[in-house]
Structure formats: C-alpha cells, structure tokens
Amino acid sequence: MKCLTSDELRQMYLDFFKSKGHAVIKSASLIPENDPTVLFTTAGMHPLVPYLLGETHPAGTRLTDVQKCVRTGDIDEVGDESHCTFFEMLGNWSLGDYFKKEAITWSFEFLTDEKYLGIDKDKLYFSCFAGDEDAPRDTVAYDTWRSLGVAEDHIFFLPKENNWWGPAGITGPCGPDTEMFIDTGKPACGPDCSPACGCGKYLEIWNDVFMEYNKQADGTYVPLEQKNVDTGMGLDRTIAILQGKGSVYETDVFAPIIAKIEELSGKKYEGADEDTRKAFRIVADHVRCATFMIGDERGITPSNVDQGYVLRRLLRRAIRFSGKLGIAEGSLPAIAKVVIDKYAHAYEELRFNENKILAEIAKEEERFQKTITQGLKEFEKTVERLEGDTIDGKSAFRLYDTFGFPIEFTLELAAERGLKVDKEGFDKAFEHHQELSHAGAEQRFKGGLADTSEQTARLHTATHLLNAALRKLLSEDIVQKGSNITAERLRFDFNFPRKVERDELDQLEAYVNEAIAAGLDVIEEEMSVEEAKQQGAMGVFDSKYGDLVKVYTIPGYSKEICGGPHAKNTAELGHFKIKKEQSSSAGVRRIKAVLD
Template identity: 55%
Template sequence: MNANELRSKYIEFFKSKNHVEISGQSLIPENDPSVLFTMAGMHPLVPYLLGEKHPSGTRLTDYQKCIRTGDIEEVGDPSHLTCFEMLGNWSLGDYFKKESIAYSYEFLTSPQWLALDPKKISVTVFAGDENAPRDEEAAQIWKDNGMPEDKIAYLPASDNWWAAGPTGPCGPDTEIFYWVGEGLPPVGSNKGTDSSNWMEIWNNVFMQYNRIDEKTLLPLEKKNVDTGMGLERTNCILQGKTSVYLTEVFQPIIKTIEGLSGYTYGTDEEKDKSVRIIADHTRSSVFILGDQRGVTPDRVGAGYVLRRLIRRAVRHGMKLGIEKDFMAEIAATVIENFKGPYPELEANREKVYKELTAEEAKFRLTLKKGEAEFQKLLPNLMKNPKKIISGKVAYNLYETYGYPLELTQELGAENGFTVDVEGFKEAERKHQEASKTVDAGAAKGGLAEQSEVTTKYHTATHLLQQALVNVLGDQVAQKGSNINNERMRFDFTFERPMTKEEIQKVEDIVNEKIKEDLPVTMEVMPLDKAKAEGARALFTNKYGEDVKVYTIGRDAKSDWFSKEVCGGPHVQHTAQIGDFKIQKEQSSSAGVRRIRAVISGGLPLDK
C-alpha cells in the first residue's frame, strides 16, 4: 500500500461509518496569531470542538497538511519531518470512546483495511492525577476489543491529556503505537516500558471536561472526539521500511537530488543527512509557497521560517557539491508527486519556481556578504593569541548573514583559527528557545482566544475586500489576513501601489457600511450554490461540500454588500465594528499588496 492508497482507504473507511469528508484547510491559520502554521489536523476544527456547529454535521473526516517548526534543526534524522500529513476523524457531540476506539482498532487490524498485526499494537491511556481520575473506561474498551492488559500503559497528563488552553474543553486521550523492533514485542512490552521500539501512529482525544479554573473540572454536556493519524509514519510501517525517506513519499525527491549532486543516497551517513534535509525542506517550502494563502520569504513570522527552510536546503546542497540553483528542479518533482491530493500546488507552480529561484540567488549573494564580513573581522580576530573564534561571533555570522558554521570553520582554518563549536551551539540553543515560544503548546492546542475585538476585525476584512474590489476592480483577490487584538493585516493581489485617493475611498466605503449598521447573516449551503449566488470563496473546497456563507446586507438574496464563504467568527451587525482606519498600504511580495488597519469603538457584541 502506498501513501495515496492509505489516504483514500482512511477516508473510505470513515465514510462507511457515516462520516462526511470535508476539505483540509490552509497551512496558514486564518486570524490566529498564536501560531505561524497549521500544526495539527485538528487545528482548523477548534471552533467546532469548542461548540460551534459545523456545516457538514457531527461526524467528519479529512486529510490535512501540517507544518511544525519547533525542531527544524533536528530534521535530518530518519524520522523527523517539518511538513507532514494528518488523517483525522471527529465526533462533535455524537459518539464517544466506545465507537472511537472500536473504529480505530478495526481500521488498523481488519484484513479489509490495513491488516496490521494486533500482536504489534500497544496503547497508552491517562493514568489519572489530582485533577481527574484514571481513564478506566478507555482501558476497558481496549480490553473489550482484544487488547491484552500488558499492552496498555497508563501514563501521566504530560503524555495523555489534551487541553484547548488554560480553560475550556479538555480531556484524556489514548495513543496507539506500533512495534518497530525486531520480531514480536516481548511479553509486558509497551510504550511505558520501552520508548524506543514503539512508534506512535494514532491519537484519539476525548474531550469530556470543561476546565473552569486551575482546580475545577466540570463534565461537558456535549462530548467530542478528535483523532489524528500520521500518514507518513503509518505508510512507513505498512511498507516495513525503517525510515519515511525510504518510502515513495520521498524517494522520487531523493532521486532528483541524486541526479543533481552525483551522490548516491545510502553510502555516507553525513551526506545522507544532507539529502534528507534538502528533501524535507524543499517539500515543506513547496507546500508553504503553493498553499491557498501561501506566504513568501520574509524577515519575520511564517515568511522567516520559510526563508530558513530554503537557506538550510541550499547550504546542504552546497555541501553535496551542487553549485547551480537547484531548488526549482526539486520542486517540480514535489509538485508532480502531490498535485493529486493538493491541486493548489499545480495552480501555484510558477509562483513556487519564481520564489525559490529568487530566494536561492539572494542567499548565494548573502553568503558572499558573510565572507566579506568575516574578512573585516579578521584583523581583530588575529589579535587573539589562542586563535579561537568565539561561538557568539560564529553565531552572529550565521544569524545575521546566514553564514553556516562549517564555512566559518573552513575560513577560520585557512587563517589558523578554530571555532568554539560548543559556544555556537549554546547561542543557537538560546535563539531556538526564544523561537519556540511562538509555537508553545500548539502541537496539541488550538486557536487563540476569539475575543470581541478579533471578531470585529474579522468581519471588517469582509467589508475591506469588497471595498477594494469596488475601487480597484475585479482583479483584487484576498491572499491572506492576519489579525490580533491590536490590528489587522490584509494581503490582496494588485500590481501597483494604491494612490492616496484610492486608500481614502476604500476607507470611506468601509466606514459607510459600518454606519449603515447592516445585518450579518449566515446560511449553510453547498459550495457550488454559494458561488452561483455570488459568494467569494478563497479556498477550493470539495465539490458539493456544505459551507457557511456570511452575507452583509439588508437582504441576503437581493440587497447585499458582501457575500463570502467563511468559517467565522463574525459580528451580528456592522455597527458593532467601530471606526475603521487604514494605517499603511505597502508591498507584501511581487503582485501582492498589504493593508494594515485598526478599528476603535463599536457596539458590544450580542450575547
């Protein structure tokens, strides 16, 4: 079974259990400044897990592309990935632990589906603590499904508890592991006794409590189930491979790298690591650039992560002896491999090539600047009798100029210097700790708090987009937005800077619609019907899929100003938004402009 077959079988199985397939969402979370990327399959579903009704019902399934950036420097071993796919299924107030566990076990072990050996499966459940009891219910359900007692490990909240945040929905989870050691697992072996030979493949989260404060948990009236299976890992297990890089997910990419470098993968571990980094980082960069709301390389935020991925791939390409620009060529292989399940990659092919080539060329120029900076530092370095380049100096060359440690070592050696590598690693570790705070808790967490202010900003983006179309024309299309409690950013396609008169006209239109106090209404309908009625749809959802359509206007059918397919949240009427002010209009990337705006005042939201 290959990855495409696994993805299809998963969806097919849950559709046979009355789940509705929904579209995976963008890698760039909308209106959620707490994280840079969609980091888990459940991330786009958080509003519905918190109680909002989903337009497709109470049983859902999908596949979702994800990016995790907290351990970029660890990528290069046989298992770590920056970009990965999650297969998921959800119950929103429908079934609970009994059905969820039974479905998972059936899919994994049934000859009709994955046919994995039950003897090689073990699970973990919540061990209980002062806040909540041991999850005996989940453990008993596992036993009822044939799981031996010695294959059930009871682990603490750090392993088997999920929470949306400091307060709100939370609950225990049960994680499913597969034996990747030699032969069959020994008697009594499970994740609790052997952490190295058991690989996690699935996690079922049971949201059954509402945390009121640090010491108070109350039962939820409607209990939810959120599950996620890692496609690459499960695919690797099904094929009996020792590394995800040996599966067809990565092998065509690696073959392209071999052709460019002349190196044969599998002959030298240090060079193998470089191949894996290039393969993972190029694939990740293609998915980010080719996303529906794709960002471009930048000095901050998600764009900075993208720049790091591209530049790290280029550095390792140089280590393999690739002298020419190469990432666009590898990107072509990635797009061919994944354009089936992710058609947006094909739609954005030229943009992907253009941005990768431009960033690669820019980085090669940066490396020359780094070498020049090193030469400037050399006279002072020569005064050091120990002939040691400090870790701080080496890291500043890396962080400021993108100059790799190994090149600093090479240049240093040519002049009789050694580099304080431990000092470099310490400076790097401190920087990584600072970077990781952006993603803290997001691996299992979810959206930032949807405050009144962010809800107002979100609705204002609808008014802004329509006002831009009215003033600038139909070539305007949203390319992304970012909202927090202090401001909104809105990116849109347009080839030139706006004039002062155009900016003022757009601002006036938005404020006019706010003062008219237009009602904001929502209707659930199939996507094709929404488009037929004139609704804007930023993403390409699956044909026939039910979506939420938000209309701003006196009459949703005949007298409206804005109509968009959107997930929310929204105000009930526009006077709640307040005064709208455009602070800045500037370039975001080639052919994309960015507006920064603020709002103030406004009526309180209806409760």
C-alpha cells in the same frame, strides 16, 4: 500486515470512515485562518477548532480528512531517520456525535481487520489517561479496549504529559486521549518499559483524542457541552511501518525525490555514509515542505518575518546541503518539480501554482548566493580584525544573524585557515536570541480561533468589510492572502503591487464605517460551493469545507465563504480605524486595524 503505498493508505482511510457515515472534507490551508497562536497548521484539529467549540459544520457532525501540516520547532533535527517538517495527518471527527466507544472500536477495526491494515493485534499496545486533579482516570477507554479482546498487559495508564491533547493555543478545547502503538521488536529497556519511556520498543501509530474540556485562561478545565472526538494518524510514519522501512525517507513518499537528488548529485543514498544520507534527507524534506508552503492556496513567499522567514530558512538550509552533495546551483526547482508530480493528484493546488513554486525557489537560490558573497566579505573583515587565532562567539553570531552566513560556513572557512571558532559562545548568543524570539512570540500569539469573544467576532466581521472596501476602491483583483485576529486588533494581508497611500487608507476607513453606521444585519446561510460561487461569494478557504459552505452576507457590501465567529449586526462594530499599512512579502501588503 498489508504493504500499502501512500496513495492507497490515504484513499483507504477516507473510504473506511466514509462507510461509517463521515463526510470527506478537503485539507485546510497550511496557513491558519484568523489564528495568531501558531504560524502554520500543526495538527488536523487546528482548522476545526470553531466546530469543536460548537459552531455547526456545513458537512455535518461526522468528518474525515487528510490534513496538510507543518511543524518547524525542530528544523535542526531534520536529517535524522524520522523528523520531517511537512507531514500529512489522517483524521476522523465527531462533533458532538459519537464518542469513545465508537471511535476506539473503529480504530481497532481499521488497524487489525484484514480488509484494512491487517496488523496482528498481539503486536499492538495502547495507553489511556491515568487521571489527575483536572480530570478522572479514563476507565471508559480502558474497558472498551478490553471488550475488543486486548490483553490487560497491552494497556498502560499514563499521565497528562503522555495522554492528554491540547489546547492548540493558550486556551481552547482539549481532553484525554488513547494512543495506539506497534511493537518494533526491540527488547524492553527494563521492568517499567512502556510507551512513555521512549526507548524505541513502542512506536505510536494512531491517537484518539476525546475533547471533553475547554481550558480557561486561568488554567482551569471546564467540561464542554459538546463532547468531540479528534483522531490523528500520521501518513508518513504509518507507511514506513506498513512498508517495513526503518525511516520515512525510504518509503514510496520520498523515493522519487531521493532519486532526483541522486541524479543531480551523482551520489547514491543507499550505502552512503551518515553525513551524506543526512544531506539527502535535509534537501528532500525541506524542498518538499517549501513546495507545499509556496503552492498552498494561501501560499507564502520567502521573507524575513513570520511564515516567510521559516520558508526562507528551509530553502537556504536545503541550498547549503545540496551544495555539500555537489549539486549545481539552481537545481532546487528540479527537485520541487518531482514533489509536485508526486502529490498533485491529491493536492491540486500544487499543479495550479506550479510556475509560482518553481519561480520563487529559483529566486531564493539566487538571493542566497548574493548573501553568501556578502557574508564572505564580512568573514574576511572579521578575520582581519582578529588579534588571536579564534573568532569569538559574538562575531560568529553576527555573521549568522546580520548577514545570514551559516555557522557551518564560518567553521569550515576558519578550519581551512587554521583558525578556531568559539562555538560555545555562538551557541549561547543563539540561545539568547531564541529565548527573546520565543518570549516575543508568546506575547504576540495570544487568543486564537478558540477565542470566540464578542470583540473577536466584531473584528472578524470588520475584516469582511475591509476586504470588500479594498476590492471596491483599489482593485477587483485583490484577494485575501492572510488574516490574523486577536481580541485587540485585526491584521489583513492582500495582493497589491504598491504602498497604499494615506488618502486611500482614509477612503477605506470611510467605506467600512459607512457600512457600520448603516446598521446592517449579518446574514448567515448554508449552501453548496457551486451556489455560493454563482452568488458571487468571495472565499479562498472553500477547499476545507466540502460540498456545503457557510456564507456570510452584509447586504450591499460583502458576501464571503467563512467559518469564523461573526457579529449579528454591523452596528455592533463601533468605529473602524486603520493603524498601519506595510509590506508583508513580495507583492503582498498588510493592514492592521482596530475597532474603537
């Protein structure tokens, strides 16, 4: 087995699939384009959903990439040996081209051939979909592994919960997968030990997804006309395996970041107690993730809603644990600088946005210190009101929820004064809050990129006209900072330093409705990135497409690089109405609009 650096693995993977006829495309933004189902790009497939559903990709039917991803569902788990919020996903794609046999054969070659990873095939195990009432047993995948010389007892048939992928939202492309595992050498946990039991004997290294179905809103699975392959190999986890490390935090990816934290704290990671190591890992992970969020081509800033709220939570958790390590206030930008230096050659947007990254992190550190000061005052008031020796759960949660005062601070300060905290009551209040938030999110995040309905296409086209109107009537410097489209409405974020007044909103509406009334054909063309730029096409998302891009032109109004569904003629749009204009984050405004 080869011991590769993260840079070597990243390049080797792309070169391998390029040799198999795949076009290398750049990572898409961490902030999904026009997809309300999730806050962040959570998997390699996410930005490619329209193409998995049949739209033609400018780069062709065979693609390979390294996708930036963020998963924040288990932020509180970060600090152990394995959890990370940011990660890179290596992927290769077939859009109606090759299918199971080729995908599995190439996966096996890359894993076992001495020219590539060179893993002993006897250490590899595989799982296939066992079949159920929605889809049959995947005998094709099984037979292909067997034809490559894999022993029968190295293949497991597992149910949907283990060997099925997708959809990314409520509806969309999905299908069975076959997963690849490496034997960690741990003993089997029993006679039924398998990759499904989670005992640690089998560690997943790669996943080939066979997108054969489209899940409908009623829960049924309809076969896709275009069958696709979507694969994913986590770079961080694979590097840990290849470098023989028990944790991703001990690989070359994190080495310079951990070293900087050691320098700033005066403490050593190696040999430290578990609490100290946990603090190191939290600071390293959260600063890395925050750096990529702010430095993204659709970069966000800390706020109290959506992506900005997650970013704020990450930074404040990093600030708190850096304090536990004895790191001086205002030091997180120095750690972020190390992250930029480590990754900028692969993700040039980090270098381009370096000043913004460092400034936003510094500002958030300053804000949090004010929050702590205010929280301390409220803590004192809470203590003064106490009738016994216990701070009740509701009061502890109020300190956390209303004033941003971490529960750990409340526990520590209470202990210093010989007081108790009803932690169980706090946990119940917190869980109730999470349930309400989750229910609200489920209600809010319906549809997504998989929704290619006529109404979504109309709203997508209206978004282009709104963007053109803003640049024409308010400022040529305006660029899209975010877009979120459901079947009911569009939401468009853009840079602007002040509130857009009502008379200005009326002018924007009139401009868009003028274009709709003109009944203009929406022209779709494929061209090179350079040609698109020469023609003046707008596009903040061109990095994900590669050499060829799709350009949609509404003559006299708009010319944009885009990959979503569109109306054929502006007359299909109906009447455009702005419902709301508000602040999204610092220097960014948000417009919500509908088509009647």
